[in-house]
Amino acid sequence: MVFLISALSLASLGLFFGLFFGLNYPEIKRHEWHLAYCTILSADLPSRYCCEQVCYNRCAGALNGSPQCGTLISQINRDYNPIACLANSTACPSGVGNACDGGYDCCGSCCQTCTSCTSSCTNGGSCSTSCHSYSCNCTCCTTTNHNNCVLSCPICYSANMDVSYRTWGGNLQNATYTQDFRHNNNGAAAFMEKHTVNSTSACYYNPNNLSQVNIYSSRCYCRYITFYQVLFDVSFTPWKWAITSVFGIAPLAVILSFLVFTHIIKPLFIWGRNRQQYQHREISSKEAVHTAIDDEDEKETQTSDVSTY
Incomplete structure (x- = not known):
């Protein structure tokens, strides 16, 4: 049983850390990007064949x-x-x-x-x-x-844009934004309608590296890595955290609950029950002793009465 619990604990920990650092940690780091306002200088939606x-x-x-x-x-x-x-x-x-x-x-x-x-x-x-x-x-x-x-x-689509924004220090910065929508023509068209040339949209930039970095967007329909200098969305992805909760945190919680029950709650319960039984036996013993003393006193009293007669 100890070996089984240890194996399950190690497997659950490995699964949790794998999911956390694979799915959630990049989103946590991306959530630290600074808010700015990007002006769209040029926008293009080229199409290509993506055969398979x-x-x-x-x-x-x-x-x-x-x-x-x-x-x-x-x-x-x-x-x-x-x-x-x-x-x-x-x-x-x-x-x-x-x-x-x-x-x-x-x-x-x-x-x-x-x-x-x-x-x-x-x-x-x-x-x-x-x-x-x-x-x-x-x-x-x-x-x-x-x-x-x-x-x-099938035909695939990528949104390519040149944008400009000001950093928190007030410096004007030019950047490129490319998002791969794969087969999602409607998603690509909706994105381009929302970000037309000369329009301004809230965006996010990496304060630690203003050059191109590799990062995923939570609204990206990407199958492969997309290159960003800025992001238009740094919100958390619900399904990634749901997977980590169900397959990473839940097994750890079950194992932890089992360990707490077997090593804390159950021993405390047994200790309390044994203590209660001990106290009951002790009270019973004292009552038996008092009963024996009373019986002995009663016998001595009767003996004294007989001697007096």
Whole structure:
């Protein structure tokens, strides 16, 4: 039981610190950025292809001679532009929606069945053992070197802006702002409508480093890191703190409550009960002694009365 509690405590602590420093700490640091007011000098919303391979039937071999998905993705993302495709159909990439060779894929695992047992004992001395089975020692037993995939090339959007703001010291500072919205065209359009050229919006800058830094925005629809010198929002992200609370803090609270119960509350309860029983026995003993003395006195009195007669 002690080993199990120790293992659970270490796992919970590791999970908590991993979630905290991975999700929450960057937001805490970002929350220290200084408030300023940014004037939008220029704004642009360029579009691009962000191709990816989609594999529906895993381990379904690609046809001989199928082009490599990775080669097509790099070529289209680099050489083709959605605006040029709209203006001239001959400038559109070919092969979109067609099958391609996705390369190696592990599409089946073979696992052994392991059993884990735990034993627990009560104060009365009775013990019980519970066991459960789980998959272990898994290895890849079904593979393919030519996974059959389909080339998908959605259009992605990034907001690029040049802004100027004054620091708390009064110095005028120019900065760039780039936010990747990926496939979210509506989100990108709404952002650009809110931040038009020559408009002024509240923003935040890093007082420790006015050059470009890597940081996430809580309102960003990003899949990758976006580069900022300023931020338009430094509010905390609710779902990140919810995850830390549920999977990080809650297990620690349960373990801490169990330890407090087993090492403080339960011993105090047992001590109080034993003390109460001791006091009860002590009172009973005193009453028995007094009863015996009274009986002895009564006998002596009766003996004296008999002697007098």
